[in-house]
Amino acid sequence: MVDEGTRKTLSNIQLLKTKAGPRDKELWVERLKEEYQSLIKYVQNNKEQDNDWFRLDSNKEGTRWFGKCWYIHDLLKYEFDVEFGIPVTYPSTAPEIALPELDGKTAKMYRGGKICLSDHFKPLWARNVPKFGIGHAMALGLGPWLAVEIPDLIAKGVITYKEKTG
Amino acid sequence: MADWEEVKRLAADFQKVQLSSTTQRLSERNCIEIITWLVDKKLLDLIFTSDGKEYLTPNKLVNEIRGELYDSGGRINLVELSKVIGVDLAHINSHIHEVLKGNKDIQLVLGQLIDTSYIMRIAGEINEKLAQQGQINVSDLTLQYDLPAEFLQQQVLEKNLGKLIFGQQDPNEPRIFFTESFIARSKAKIRGSLSGITKPTPVASILSQIDISDKLFFSLFDQTVMYGTLTSRMAGAQYIPNVYARSQNEWVNNFYKQNSYIEFDALTRLGISDYKSYIKKQLANDDILFLNSCVVSKNIPDRIEADIDECISSKSYVDLQSTLPSVFNTTDIQLILDKVLTSPKQQQTIIIDSFVVSKAFVEKLSSDCMELVKEKANATVESGKYQQYQIELQASHTRTHKSDDVEEKVDKREERRKKPQAVKVEEVLKSSKSGNKNVDNDDIDVPEKKTVLKIVTADDIRDIIGIPLEEEGIEDLIEPITDYLLPKLNEQGLELAANIYAATVADKTATRRQTHNELQNKLNALISDVRLFEKGIKLLSAELQLQLIKYLLKTLCTDIVTEILNYLSAEQNSTVITDNFTNDQRVKFVNDLPAEYKSSLLILVKSLSGQSIDDFMSAAEGGLTACSMIIKKIDKKKDRLIILNHKHQLLEQLNTCEDLTLVLHLATLVIFTTATQCMIHASGKHVSALLSFLKQYLTEEQYSELTSYHDFVTLMLSGGSEAESAKEKLKEKVSTVKNIANEFKKPGAEKL
Numbered sequence: 001m002v003d004e005g006t007r008k009t010l011s012n013i014q015l016l017k018t019k020a021g022p023r024d025k026e027l028w029v030e031r032l033k034e035e036y037q038s039l040i041k042y043v044q045n046n047k048e049q050d051n052d053w054f055r056l057d058s059n060k061e062g063t064r065w066f067g068k069c070w071y072i073h074d075l076l077k078y079e080f081d082v083e084f085g086i087p088v089t090y091p092s093t094a095p096e097i098a099l100p101e102l103d104g105k106t107a108k109m110y111r112g113g114k115i116c117l118s119d120h121f122k123p124l125w126a127r128n129v130p131k132f133g134i135g136h137a138m139a140l141g142l143g144p145w146l147a148v149e150i151p152d153l154i155a156k157g158v159i160t161y162k163e164k165t166g
Numbered sequence: 167m168a169d170w171e172e173v174k175r176l177a178a179d180f181q182k183v184q185l186s187s188t189t190q191r192l193s194e195r196n197c198i199e200i201i202t203w204l205v206d207k208k209l210l211d212l213i214f215t216s217d218g219k220e221y222l223t224p225n226k227l228v229n230e231i232r233g234e235l236y237d238s239g240g241r242i243n244l245v246e247l248s249k250v251i252g253v254d255l256a257h258i259n260s261h262i263h264e265v266l267k268g269n270k271d272i273q274l275v276l277g278q279l280i281d282t283s284y285i286m287r288i289a290g291e292i293n294e295k296l297a298q299q300g301q302i303n304v305s306d307l308t309l310q311y312d313l314p315a316e317f318l319q320q321q322v323l324e325k326n327l328g329k330l331i332f333g334q335q336d337p338n339e340p341r342i343f344f345t346e347s348f349i350a351r352s353k354a355k356i357r358g359s360l361s362g363i364t365k366p367t368p369v370a371s372i373l374s375q376i377d378i379s380d381k382l383f384f385s386l387f388d389q390t391v392m393y394g395t396l397t398s399r400m401a402g403a404q405y406i407p408n409v410y411a412r413s414q415n416e417w418v419n420n421f422y423k424q425n426s427y428i429e430f431d432a433l434t435r436l437g438i439s440d441y442k443s444y445i446k447k448q449l450a451n452d453d454i455l456f457l458n459s460c461v462v463s464k465n466i467p468d469r470i471e472a473d474i475d476e477c478i479s480s481k482s483y484v485d486l487q488s489t490l491p492s493v494f495n496t497t498d499i500q501l502i503l504d505k506v507l508t509s510p511k512q513q514q515t516i517i518i519d520s521f522v523v524s525k526a527f528v529e530k531l532s533s534d535c536m537e538l539v540k541e542k543a544n545a546t547v548e549s550g551k552y553q554q555y556q557i558e559l560q561a562s563h564t565r566t567h568k569s570d571d572v573e574e575k576v577d578k579r580e581e582r583r584k585k586p587q588a589v590k591v592e593e594v595l596k597s598s599k600s601g602n603k604n605v606d607n608d609d610i611d612v613p614e615k616k617t618v619l620k621i622v623t624a625d626d627i628r629d630i631i632g633i634p635l636e637e638e639g640i641e642d643l644i645e646p647i648t649d650y651l652l653p654k655l656n657e658q659g660l661e662l663a664a665n666i667y668a669a670t671v672a673d674k675t676a677t678r679r680q681t682h683n684e685l686q687n688k689l690n691a692l693i694s695d696v697r698l699f700e701k702g703i704k705l706l707s708a709e710l711q712l713q714l715i716k717y718l719l720k721t722l723c724t725d726i727v728t729e730i731l732n733y734l735s736a737e738q739n740s741t742v743i744t745d746n747f748t749n750d751q752r753v754k755f756v757n758d759l760p761a762e763y764k765s766s767l768l769i770l771v772k773s774l775s776g777q778s779i780d781d782f783m784s785a786a787e788g789g790l791t792a793c794s795m796i797i798k799k800i801d802k803k804k805d806r807l808i809i810l811n812h813k814h815q816l817l818e819q820l821n822t823c824e825d826l827t828l829v830l831h832l833a834t835l836v837i838f839t840t841a842t843q844c845m846i847h848a849s850g851k852h853v854s855a856l857l858s859f860l861k862q863y864l865t866e867e868q869y870s871e872l873t874s875y876h877d878f879v880t881l882m883l884s885g886g887s888e889a890e891s892a893k894e895k896l897k898e899k900v901s902t903v904k905n906i907a908n909e910f911k912k913p914g915a916e917k918l
Contacts, residue, residue: 029169036176043183055184058177 014038019130032062042135071150094125215252240284289330300348304341429460429493458497481526518646531631543662686795700779702844766792826896833907
């Protein structure tokens with residue numbers, strides 16, 4: 001199960017209604033609208049709670065998503081690129097979020113930089129189709145993964161802090 | 167395609183949201199840590215709320231306090247404040263001065279914050295109330311507003327007086343405020359009530375009528391029109407209307423002018439309690455005299471004085487009770503008399519209760535009594551009461567003065583001893599008299615006084631003076647005048663008695679002297695008789711001599727002794743009469759006599775029981791010298807005269823004698839005397855023996871006549887059956903016997 005913080009975060013993310021994938025044409029548009037609304041709300045909440053931790057953008061059709069995510073450890077901000085595509089079977093299948101930078105640096109990652117989500121994620125997602133959307137995937141998938149893996153990776157020296165310029 | 171447009175728009179919105187800045191946010195824990203750190207470092211001054219969840223800066227607290235104060239309408243309790251703000255009371259207290267410092271409108275009163283707006287508000291309220299009630303008391307306000315009186319007084323009332331509160335402060339009682347109209351109303355009430363009152367009324371009852379507090383009344387009283395006066399400024403004062411006072415004064419003046427006096431009771435009845443000062447004020451111009459129950463003008467004492475003068479000159483009396491107004495009590499009269507009676511007048515008058523009696527009047531009454539007093543005095547002396555009284559007086563006097571007078575007494579006694587008897591009596595009297603005087607002069611307080619002899623009784627005097635006094639109609643005076651006269655009359659009576667007694671004593675002394683001489687003569691006569699009788703006895707036979715001597719001692723000699731003893735008894739002021747004493751009693755009596763008499767008289771008394779006349783004679787001589795008497799020398803010529811006298815006496819007796827036996831006895835004695843020229847003293851027993859002795863001098867016939875007569879006498883005296891016939895016979899013979907005695911002549915003389 002997810003921790004308390006995540007659960008709280010989750011409750012703040014709007015649930016979706018439309019069950020449609022990228023191939024569903026009209027309905028997908030509908031679904032995409034809901035996704036955006038949900039994400040806006042989520043980001044607003046995060047900002048309000050001083051808990052902003054990612055930036056996302058999508059292609060025109062909303063089938064591919066890319067952006068950045070970051071984690072603050074010991075007063076240092078570690079930033080990573082993030083990307084994922086919407087599967088054809090979405091929303092029954094959860095999107096596979098990937099951090100290409102960290103590919104091969106950790107065991108908790110599939111080939112191509114896709115993160116290994118916890119055992120609980122898939123059943124949870126399955127139970128909440130079509131209510132869960134991208135925001136949920138970020139909050140329940142990537143967020144906890146970062147919180148566990150990054151400090152470990154920093155400690156192992158796999159990741160080092162890069163002074164960000166500009 | 168519109169949908170896609172919308173998607174685009176949403177995507178744009180999403181980007182915008184993501185690009186917007188994030189709020190910087192610290193967790194609660196961090197905040198607490200930061201703040202504690204700051205507070206520790208004293209970089210920050212914060213106040214914790216009482217629940218510990220919030221912090222306040224002091225400025226915030228001050229602002230909060232001000233805000234709350236404003237919210238609660240300008241007045242708030244600090245405790246309440248701490249509850250509302252949620253800060254500990256200690257913080258409030260420590261910051262309260264900051265609140266006050268910055269703002270002069272706010273004050274702290276009894277743990278409450280009060281600002282000017284509140285004060286203004288309550289001032290407005292108070293003004294309304296004042297307008298309604300007319301007057302307002304600070305103490306009532308303290309109850310209403312629960313604020314200290316001083317604060318209300320100074321901060322609320324006095325500050326706003328004339329601005330917000332329209333009224334006046336009571337000048338006498340700064341805690342009371344009132345409005346002009348109220349004052350005017352009260353004044354009107356007071357004026358109305360006071361002008362309506364016509365008699366003295368307690369202020370309390372006035373106040374209860376007009377419903378005004380006494381303080382207000384007293385403060386307004388002076389400002390109202392003066393219709394009268396107040397007795398005092400106290401709650402129990404009385405209001406006396408001028409009308410009343412005026413009429414009172416008029417009444418008093420009129421009464422005084424008419425009657426020349428005013429009694430205090432009348433003044434008290436009029437309601438003047440302090441009558442003395444009132445009178446002094448009211449009758450200041452008059453010459454007045456304060457008495458016990460009233461005040462009088464000079465007139466009354468003058469009149470009384472005149473009355474008394476008249477009473478003295480007319481020798482009568484004045485009843486002051488009737489001449490003075492009836493209200494005067496005895497003390498008043500006494501006071502007036504003290505004033506009026508000058509000492510010369512006092513000497514001429516006697517004051518009995520309310521009567522002034524002139525001395526002359528009493529004198530007259532007393533002279534009425536004098537007759538009785540004289541009588542009584544005489545009676546007392548005659549009855550011997552006076553003497554007894556003198557003796558008692560002397561006794562008590564000697565008792566009390568024993569120690570003082572012992573020497574004197576001894577001296578006197580010695581003197582007395584030296585002096586002749588007659589003088590002694592006087593001496594005793596004198597000393598007793600002087601003793602009496604001593605008692606009077608020296609020992610006034612000694613109880614002897616009580617024993618003063620009563621010559622006249624109160625009843626006697628009362629009876630005498632009662633009649634004239636009752637005629638005058640002043641029976642009341644009987645008792646006091648009696649009391650007054652009694653001691654005086656008694657004294658006079660005593661004096662009279664003393665005079666009478668002195669007179670009688672003088673008489674007695676004279677008679678005593680006489681009796682002394684008489685006794686001396688008598689004793690001398692008796693002694694010479696005895697001597698002569700002895701001479702006669704010596705003519706007789708020895709046996710008869712002895713009998714006759716015994717008889718003589720028993721009779722005549724005993725008489726002599728008795729006389730002497732009686733005399734001595736009288737000398738000793740004893741009343742013992744020794745006439746019937748036996749020999750033993752005589753001895754006892756003599757033993758009790760003073761030593762100077764005792765020895766010689768003892769011999770005398772003993773000689774009575776002896777058998778010798780000579781012994782008796784010498785003893786008698788001794789006895790008489792002891793009694794300061796002289797035995798006269800034997801005078802032969804006188805003896806003859808005595809014998810002759812004796813004979814004549816005997817003959818006279820004989821001739822007048824009717825007793826048959828005594829005739830013989832006397833005849834025998836006559837014959838004996840004639841025959842022997844000697845006297846004989848013999849009893850009837852000795853008649854026969856004497857007859858036989860006389861036989862030689864008598865004729866045969868005479869002798870037989872006498873013997874037969876003697877026989878009949880013995881027969882008669884034996885009382886047998888023949889007594890009566892013997893008596894007859896004797897009667898026949900009496901004249902014969904008498905003749906024999908009368909005609910008997912001494913044979914020798916015949917012969918001559």
